Amino acid sequence: MSFTWSATFTVGQSADTSKGDKIILPQAALESIIHAHASTPPPLPVQPDPDYDPTSWAQPQYNPYQQTKPPELPSPLTFQIRNPANRLLTHGGVKEFSAADGQVHLPPWMMISLALTPGDQVMVKYAALPKGTWAKFRPLSVDYMEILDFRALLEARLRSSYTTLTRGEVLKVHQGTKEFGFVVEELKPEPGEAVCITDTDLEVDIEPLDTEMVDATTHSAGGVLNGQGSRRGGSEKDGVLNIGVESQGRVPPEAYQRWTVDIPNRKSGIEITVHVQEPGDLDMIVSTKLPVSLEDHLWANFESIGPRVITIPASDQDYATQQNSQIIHIAVYGREPTTVAVSGSSASTASSSAGETIYSIQVHYHDSKVFSSTQPSGSSSSVSVSAEVPNNDAPGYQECTNCGSWIPERTMVLHSNFCHRNNAKCNKCGLVMKKEDLPNHFHCDHCDKHGDVSEKKKHMEIFHGWYQCSCNSFESPSLPEMAKHRRTTCSERFIICRYCHTLVQQGGPASNARDRMRGLHSHESYCGDRTIQCQKCSQMVSLKDVQVHAQNHEYQRQNQATPQLCSNQNCVRLKGATSNVLGLCQLCFGPYWISTEDPKNQKLVQRLARKYHTQLMTGCGNNWCRNQYCATACGRQMDATSAATEMMSILKEARVGAADGHKTWLCVDEGMTRKKVMAELLLEEVRGQYTIEWCVKALEAERTDLEAAAQWLQLQAPKVKKATA
Structure with missing residues (x-):
């Protein structure tokens, strides 16, 4: 039931908290909407069916005694927002009813689109919009090719912030720190002026830019785009x-x-x-x-x-x-x-x-074998190799107490005088240098860094300064530590969301311990709470639990009990719940059942032996028979003595009275022979990935359709487990 409601409001300050198309109305607007909805006359009563019989068990088409419930307020509420001064209009939903009386707060983009400023008059009218099924967007610039997955980005933006779409309006989306604009070009269903996109499957399409627009955009940017969408040139x-x-x-x-x-x-x-x-x-x-x-x-x-x-x-x-x-x-x-x-060369002067x-x-x-680990940020990545000291502990050589060099003993006096006069040794690091260079040698008071004094300022700035992240949750004196925070735990770090597949800021830590253990931050924790319907069990499952839910189905599938087939090797019927001493299905066991007491199964064995003996001597006479112990199937009849000898060997395989391991060889009808052939064909088609029991089960479920049975096996049956050495 549709109703009519409209009102004129004064435009207040833009609603900066609304990133989509939702407006903020006053509380009085909600009351008047409820009153207008309740005042709408109910629909005309349906004429009673002349064939209606209240005493019939059939489902009645009309029950004049049934009371209809009053219709509920539509959800979501969608509105047409119009500027009466220039007749520009758009559509949107409502975020809340908390504005001051007589005022409405609109998103900034909506005020620009309608050419409104605070204090202007705007008309808001309820509009029952159809559910959108398809939308085409036209990018405003060629930069949209930089978007990793524009369909996922648009769908995520619409799902999170928008209730309606209006043809001709501009949709702004963000990937990272960059903003992209798309014009709503077409909408369905017809006439496609505006649609509601809540609780509906909206297909998104992009109209590619024409060549002239690409050239114009590229020329204005002063470069061209390469294969990765990054700008080169200029x-x-x-x-x-x-x-x-x-x-x-x-x-x-x-x-x-x-x-x-x-x-x-x-x-x-x-x-x-x-x-x-x-x-x-x-x-x-x-x-x-x-x-x-x-x-x-x-x-x-x-x-x-x-x-x-x-x-x-x-x-x-x-x-x-x-x-x-x-x-x-x-x-x-x-x-x-x-x-x-050095020496003031021309190149140095120019630089x-x-x-x-x-x-x-x-x-x-x-060669990756040369370097065993990554050097830390801020240090040189060259391999430090301890140089061998020449003539170390060699005969006839003596170590200089000043520079540590090994000098021939006959020249040690001359070397020692020269070394103490010209060289100096640092007391902290033991580095030997010229005496005039010693004043320029420095040691950091906070770490083990040492070197030329010209490096001190830069070292103190990078490793012992003070840096605060723009997320306002981390500060560090070390620039490498700041970089580590920015690429790991920073809430402003950009990630590709594993659920909406868009480039977003990861946000702060997740609010619950379970999501933190999964390595999720606030965005993925919120985004993963969305639910989808499981195709197997039709349950609603959150995106975060889809993998575990699928693994649960896989575990249940792989651990199903294997169906038990009839012990008759020519029959592929399931044994069912009942059991007998031969492990046969009910139809195969029927001819051998008697009402007299047979505690030791002697009479049963005699009947089975006579059946085997007859099969081997004369056969069943059916040309479709595939029983290897039947004279008709084998094409040769045995004499009584040979048949008795063969019968004794296969009678042992019946294991009469045993718990399991039964094997019988009885002739069956044409229909059962055909089913066994189809089961063997299906087993060959799936290349032995499933057992013959599950192939029979699949054929029963899909009514002997081989193609459908193969698909049933992939979805329902456990695969054969490979033996491990």
Whole structure:
């Protein structure tokens, strides 16, 4: 039952808390909606069926004595929102009824779409919209190709924030920190002006951009798109590295230059080397995904002197388990020079005057056996090998007490005088250096770092500064520790949700211990609570429990009791609940049952022996028979003596009176022979993955349809367990 309701409100401040199409109405609006719904006259009564018989057991088409319940208020409530000044309109749902009397709060995008400002008048009218079945969206720019899965992103956005869709409105979605716009192009069912998308299966489609729009968007951006959807060209800071090829670059202070390298062979580790031209200083940071920066990376080298080397072995978990991409992202961050230039060459002068650091970078594979573990972030990744001291403990040599070198004994006096006059030894680390270099030698008061005093400022800034994450839940004096937080526990870390398959922030820790043990954060904990219907048992199961629920079905399937077939090797009937001393089904055992007492089964054995003897001598006479102990099936008749000898051997297999292990060989009718042949064909088709008992069960369930029986086996029957050595 539909009703009519409309009202005019003053537009209040935009509802920033509403990210979708839901508006906030006053409490008086809810009361008037309920009153309008209750005041709507009921539908006309249905005319009674002239053939209606109240005494009949048949289901009546109309019962004049049955009282109909009053219709409930529609859910969800959907409204048409119109600007009376320019006749622009859209549709939306309602979030809550908490606005001040006479006011309505609209989402910011809706106010822009309707050209409204606070204080304007807007008309809100109830509109009963059909359930949407299909929607086509048109992207506003070519950047939409950067979206990993645009259908999943659109469906997640609509499911979480929207109640309606209106043709022509712009839908804004976010992947990571980037926003994408899509225009609602078409809707179904017809006429498709607006639809409700709550509690319905909405199919989403994208209208691809035409060539002119792609060219215009690309030209305005100053670059083109590569195969991964990332923008190339128009910027000197982007570059592509090839394995084994050295590339040149320059980076200004406090700026990044980024590189990418494709690593298809993950069985070997890689080594990244940057040689810096003095005077100049830079940091090298590496990650498997964007963004890559000082605060967000996996590997880094913050050294100030010598080549910057990062070695990533093939055994590194982040490197080896990288999914969906083979790209390694490298960023070079420029810093003010901290070393002193040598001899003032022309190249050094050009570098310092331009304010840029000139460097070369190269990536190459290396033997993973050489490096046993990943070097920590912030340290050089080169292998430290303890150098052998020449002439150590050699005959005729003596160790210098100042520098530790082994000197021939005959020249020790000369060396000792020269060494004490020119060299000095650090009392903390034992490093020997020239006396004029000793004042420039420093030791960190907080860690075991030591080196040239020019490195002190950078070292203190990176490892002993103070950094606070933008999530406001973590602070650390160490930049590598900050980077570790950003890529693990930070609530602002971007992940691909395992349930909605969109790029979202993972949020804080899950609210319950069970989800925390699963490694879920707040977004996946909330998203995984959505339910779907199990196709096997029709129960509603949460997305988080689908895998366990499916494993439970698989466990039950694999541990079913195997159906018991008749012991007659030519019969494929199930024995059923009853049992007899021969293990036969009821139809096969019927001819051997007698009412007289036979405690030792002697009479039963005699009847079975006579049956075997007759089969071997004369056969059953049926041309369809496939019993190997029947003269008709074998095509040869035995004499009485040979038949008796053969009969005694197969009679032992019957195991009359035993608990199990029965085997009988009795002729059956044509229909049963045909069923056994089909069961054997099905067993051959499934290549022995299931037992003959389950093949018979499948044929019974699917009424001897071989194709349907094979599918039944895949869904219902346990597979044969392979024997383990």
